[in-house]
Amino acid sequence: MTPPPRSTEAKNDSTRSRLYLHKPFALRYQKKKKKLLSSSSLLASLTLTSHVPVPSSLFLAGMLAHLRRTAAARGGATSEHFLAVRPFCSAAAVSSVPGSDPTLSSSSESQRKASRWLLFLPGAITFGLGTWQIIRREEKIKMLEYREKRLQMEPLKFSSDYSSNEELDSLEFRKVACKGYFDDKNSIYVGPRSRSISGVTENGYYLITPLMPVPNYPDSVAFPILVNRGWVPRSWKDKFLEASQDENLTDALPSPSQADGTRSWWRIWSKKPSVNIEDQVPPVTPVEVVGVVRGSEKPSIFVPANDPGSSQWFYIDVPGIARACGLPENTIYIEDTNENVNPSNPYPVPKDVNTLIRSSVMPGDHLNYTFTWYSLSAAVTFMAFKRIRQKIKRR
Numbered sequence: 001m002t003p004p005p006r007s008t009e010a011k012n013d014s015t016r017s018r019l020y021l022h023k024p025f026a027l028r029y030q031k032k033k034k035k036l037l038s039s040s041s042l043l044a045s046l047t048l049t050s051h052v053p054v055p056s057s058l059f060l061a062g063m064l065a066h067l068r069r070t071a072a073a074r075g076g077a078t079s080e081h082f083l084a085v086r087p088f089c090s091a092a093a094v095s096s097v098p099g100s101d102p103t104l105s106s107s108s109e110s111q112r113k114a115s116r117w118l119l120f121l122p123g124a125i126t127f128g129l130g131t132w133q134i135i136r137r138e139e140k141i142k143m144l145e146y147r148e149k150r151l152q153m154e155p156l157k158f159s160s161d162y163s164s165n166e167e168l169d170s171l172e173f174r175k176v177a178c179k180g181y182f183d184d185k186n187s188i189y190v191g192p193r194s195r196s197i198s199g200v201t202e203n204g205y206y207l208i209t210p211l212m213p214v215p216n217y218p219d220s221v222a223f224p225i226l227v228n229r230g231w232v233p234r235s236w237k238d239k240f241l242e243a244s245q246d247e248n249l250t251d252a253l254p255s256p257s258q259a260d261g262t263r264s265w266w267r268i269w270s271k272k273p274s275v276n277i278e279d280q281v282p283p284v285t286p287v288e289v290v291g292v293v294r295g296s297e298k299p300s301i302f303v304p305a306n307d308p309g310s311s312q313w314f315y316i317d318v319p320g321i322a323r324a325c326g327l328p329e330n331t332i333y334i335e336d337t338n339e340n341v342n343p344s345n346p347y348p349v350p351k352d353v354n355t356l357i358r359s360s361v362m363p364g365d366h367l368n369y370t371f372t373w374y375s376l377s378a379a380v381t382f383m384a385f386k387r388i389r390q391k392i393k394r395r
Contacts, residue, residue: 116388123381130373137366140359147173148357155290158221158332171293173356176334178221180211181284182229185244186325189237190313195349204233206316207348208333210325214286224327226318227289228335230348241311291334292356 155175191205207229214220299315306313308324319329336350 119384119387123377126373126377130370133366133370133373137363140363140366144357150174159219172295174293176293177290178225179219179286179288180213180221181286183210183212186210188313188321190316195231204231205237207232208321210327211289214284217286220286224331226321226331226333230336230350232348289336290338291336294333294335
């Protein structure tokens with residue numbers, strides 16, 4: 001016959017008796033059970049105290065679930081113990097969130113509003129640049145109209161009877177007609193300046209020569225004038241420098257009588273009358289120049305400075321050129337615009353009058369820039385609105 005089934009208490013007693021038979025295993029089991037109970041109580045105490053920083057709620061929930069599974073598998077702490085800890089953990093997690101502090105929430109809200117306004121900053125800047133281009137276009141139109149009106153006036157005649165008390169700025173862009181002779185020895189070459197001829201670019205220089213008064217000529221100018229005669233090839237400057245060097249060498253060589261230290265007795269006893277130097281000057285033929293009064297150029301930061309000592313002029317500086325030619329600094333400077341060019345002698349090439357009523361940036365260019373800046377402003381502002389709407393939908 002089969003024995004009757006034993007009760008559950010009897011089974012537990014038998015299992016407990018078998019465990020106690022093996023004392024080393026029983027001791028290890030008791031130690032692990034104490035560790036689990038101490039860790040759970042420590043976690044509960046950390047959760048209850050607000051002075052110790054508590055990890056995030058997800059981390060605490062995962063850790064508590066792991067402890068419950070381990071305790072249930074090994075017969076340690078019951079699940080009711082951990083369920084009792086859960087409300088304190090959630091409260092601590094809620095208290096650890098930064099947004100619960102009213103001061104922090106207000107500061108974050110203000111930062112969020114500031115970031116929204118920053119999104120519209122590029123659109124405001126580009127809109128301002130477009131408005132600035134409109135203002136520049138109006139200024140450019142007025143400037144070109146002023147130049148065209150001045151060029152249509154009757155030319156002023158700088159004769160010996162002319163005496164002008166006008167300032168140089170008030171004479172700018174006025175046409176003038178004057179007669180005199182060119183002092184070629186004091187010519188100045190400004191450049192290099194390029195010139196395009198039939199699609200071929202050639203480097204050259206602007207030739208600036210003083211126009212001097214002709215003695216005993218009523219239609220001649222009464223004072224020297226600097227004249228920009230036009231564009232010349234590079235070879236003109238090379239020949240001018242060679243001729244000036246040869247002239248300097250000739251002037252530096254002593255005469256034969258000065259070389260041997262003797263004096264010519266023939267000069268002492270000669271009864272020939274002394275000859276005036278002015279009478280030896282050959283008669284000059286006056287030339288007529290028709291041009292426009294201009295001022296000094298404003299070089300960019302990339303243009304090097306002029307070097308008068310080595311005869312290198314990179315931009316037109318009227319007072320500096322006048323000093324180099326031995327003339328007063330307030331000398332009038334004009335640009336030759338005579339259209340009657342001799343085909344047999346094409347150089348120098350005078351300036352075209354139409355170039356004076358042109359600019360590197362015309363009013364039409366300013367209008368294109370305005371359209372570009374306004375289009376960019378509209379695009380950037382639309383992107384900012386779209387970005388803000390996406391943030392609002394996510395909330």
